[in-house]
Amino acid sequence: MIIELLLAPLAAGLAVAVVAGPMGSFVVWRRMAFFGDTLAHGALLGAAFGLAVGISLYPAVVLCCLVLALTLVALQQQQHLAGDTLLGIVAHTTLALGIIAVSLLPTVQVDLFGFLFGDLLAVSGRDVAWLWGGTFFILLLTALNWRRLLSITVNEELARIEGINITATRTLLMLMLALLIAGAIRTVGVLLITSLLIIPAASARRLTRTPVQMAALASLIGSIAVFGGLLLSWHADTPVGPSIVVSAAGLFIVTLLLPRRS
Amino acid sequence: MIDASPRSTPSSARPLVTLDNVAVRFAGEEVLSRISLTLHAGRIVTLIGPNGAGKSTLARVVLGIITPHAGTVQRHGSLRIGYMPQRIKVDDSLPLTVDGFLALAMSGRSRERRAALARVGVKHLHKRPVQQLSGGEMQRVLLARALLRKPDLLVLDEPAQGVDVAGQNALYGLLDEVRQEFGCGILLISHDLHLVMAATDEVICLHHHICCSGTPEAVTRDPVFHDMFAGHPAANLALYTHEHDHEHTLHGDVDAPGHQHGDECGGGKHDH
Numbered sequence: 001m002i003i004e005l006l007l008a009p010l011a012a013g014l015a016v017a018v019v020a021g022p023m024g025s026f027v028v029w030r031r032m033a034f035f036g037d038t039l040a041h042g043a044l045l046g047a048a049f050g051l052a053v054g055i056s057l058y059p060a061v062v063l064c065c066l067v068l069a070l071t072l073v074a075l076q077q078q079q080h081l082a083g084d085t086l087l088g089i090v091a092h093t094t095l096a097l098g099i100i101a102v103s104l105l106p107t108v109q110v111d112l113f114g115f116l117f118g119d120l121l122a123v124s125g126r127d128v129a130w131l132w133g134g135t136f137f138i139l140l141l142t143a144l145n146w147r148r149l150l151s152i153t154v155n156e157e158l159a160r161i162e163g164i165n166i167t168a169t170r171t172l173l174m175l176m177l178a179l180l181i182a183g184a185i186r187t188v189g190v191l192l193i194t195s196l197l198i199i200p201a202a203s204a205r206r207l208t209r210t211p212v213q214m215a216a217l218a219s220l221i222g223s224i225a226v227f228g229g230l231l232l233s234w235h236a237d238t239p240v241g242p243s244i245v246v247s248a249a250g251l252f253i254v255t256l257l258l259p260r261r262s
Numbered sequence: 263m264i265d266a267s268p269r270s271t272p273s274s275a276r277p278l279v280t281l282d283n284v285a286v287r288f289a290g291e292e293v294l295s296r297i298s299l300t301l302h303a304g305r306i307v308t309l310i311g312p313n314g315a316g317k318s319t320l321a322r323v324v325l326g327i328i329t330p331h332a333g334t335v336q337r338h339g340s341l342r343i344g345y346m347p348q349r350i351k352v353d354d355s356l357p358l359t360v361d362g363f364l365a366l367a368m369s370g371r372s373r374e375r376r377a378a379l380a381r382v383g384v385k386h387l388h389k390r391p392v393q394q395l396s397g398g399e400m401q402r403v404l405l406a407r408a409l410l411r412k413p414d415l416l417v418l419d420e421p422a423q424g425v426d427v428a429g430q431n432a433l434y435g436l437l438d439e440v441r442q443e444f445g446c447g448i449l450l451i452s453h454d455l456h457l458v459m460a461a462t463d464e465v466i467c468l469h470h471h472i473c474c475s476g477t478p479e480a481v482t483r484d485p486v487f488h489d490m491f492a493g494h495p496a497a498n499l500a501l502y503t504h505e506h507d508h509e510h511t512l513h514g515d516v517d518a519p520g521h522q523h524g525d526e527c528g529g530g531k532h533d534h
Contacts, residue, residue: 158345205357
């Protein structure tokens with residue numbers, strides 16, 4: 001049966017899409033697209049590092065992304081270079097280091113293509129459980145800190161005067177994003193993860209009037225994209241990750257044709 | 263230096279923030295120096311001075327956004343501050359209504375937020391996306407957000423900007439009401455002298471340092487003030503009148519001619 005074969009990939013993809021709704025909305029609102037890319041590149045370095053020291057892949061990737069996020073927060077505090085310049089330096093350096101590290105390993109055990117473009121069909125039931133666990137954890141943190149996160153996004157100065165710790169809130173957002181990206185690597189891969197964050201959120205923008213609506217609709221659109229991508233992949237035998245991104249892009253184009261709500 | 267206790271200060275007025283000999287430098291250049299002042303509950307203090315005099319910087323020191331390089335800032339007790347910036351820009355990608363924007367300030371009820379909007383005269387904007395507000399409307403909404411916090415101290419940066427004369431009168435009337443209702447102190451920043459003079463307890467004339475200060479009557483008689491705003495109609499204005507004896511621009515801004523400084527205000531750089 002198609003359904004049984006696709007059940008685990010679908011569940012995994014939906015876990016990522018659901019949490020990518022609100023996280024992607026913040027990425028769009030705060031213009032952090034390049035930040036997501038940088039973290040995703042770092043994930044590859046994490047994987048190579050994990051193999052080199054002999055710990056399992058996921059903890060290594062998660063750890064590497066979290067450390068990288070904290071490094072980026074610290075780098076952003078300095079004023080001499082623009083944020084995107086710093087991100088560019090970090091992103092490409094970590095990507096290069098990751099690829100060198102992978103090539104130095106005695107036998108190449110990393111499925112490089114899987115990392116770059118995703119390997120959703122290979123996920124196990126255990127992966128799915130972890131992904132949903134991570135999704136609920138991030139959603140819970142987001143809900144508990146919603147007003148704070150939104151407040152620093154709208155205007156940092158007002159937020160600060162109203163007693164919100166800007167650095168702590170910003171760091172929280174970065175760490176949640178790092179966690180999401182580390183988890184999502186398996187589904188759409190390093191090169192496409194940013195698109196799963198941005199495209200559903202961007203699609204939801206025109207159709208919504210409040211931040212909560214936009215985040216929720218982005219989750220829904222992402223979920224439909226995952227569903228559509230898997231169907232496309234199944235019928236046309238196309239790679240899964242890119243298929244999901246293409247179907248998300250298709251949905252984006254459809255929303256452009258709908259009347260704008262605000 | 264200003265002791266901020268001119269004759270009208272009630273000795274009982276609660277001090278809110280005290281700055282003592284504060285200095286601020288940007289890139290090695292001294293923007294503020296030797297600033298000492300105290301803001302009291304229930305009193306309106308207005309900072310005036312030419313563009314680039316450091317007015318906004320001083321306000322940001324009071325707000326706690328900027329840490330001074332020298333001197334001390336003392337906040338008395340747990341101070342709740344409401345701040346109305348000149349303008350803010352909300353990214354177009356963020357769908358946010360005025361009501362949603364106000365809800366960020368304090369998780370209160372929708373009814374309170376409507377009341378705050380009604381109070382500043384923009385009740386009808388409740389559901390409007392913030393990106394569609396005009397400059398004047400945005401200022402009203404920002405003021406409503408500041409009031410929702412029931413502030414001990416209200417700081418307003420150029421509140422009259424982009425508001426016509428009738429609107430300015432209404433605004434200053436509102437500030438007076440707010441001061442009495444909340445008993446809060448108010449710090450106003452302005453380069454528009456006319457109405458400010460009538461609506462304030464104390465004027466501080468700033469040009470990187472405090473050139474002169476005191477009641478509006480005292481300051482308008484100060485020769486330093488006259489040098490600073492030479493030719494400006496407000497300098498000759500009879501106090502507490504609202505005659506419009508000078509030209510307004512389309513946006514209600516006073517067309518201020520250039521200014522000069524006496525020796526006491528020398529050494530600063532001119533941004534006009």
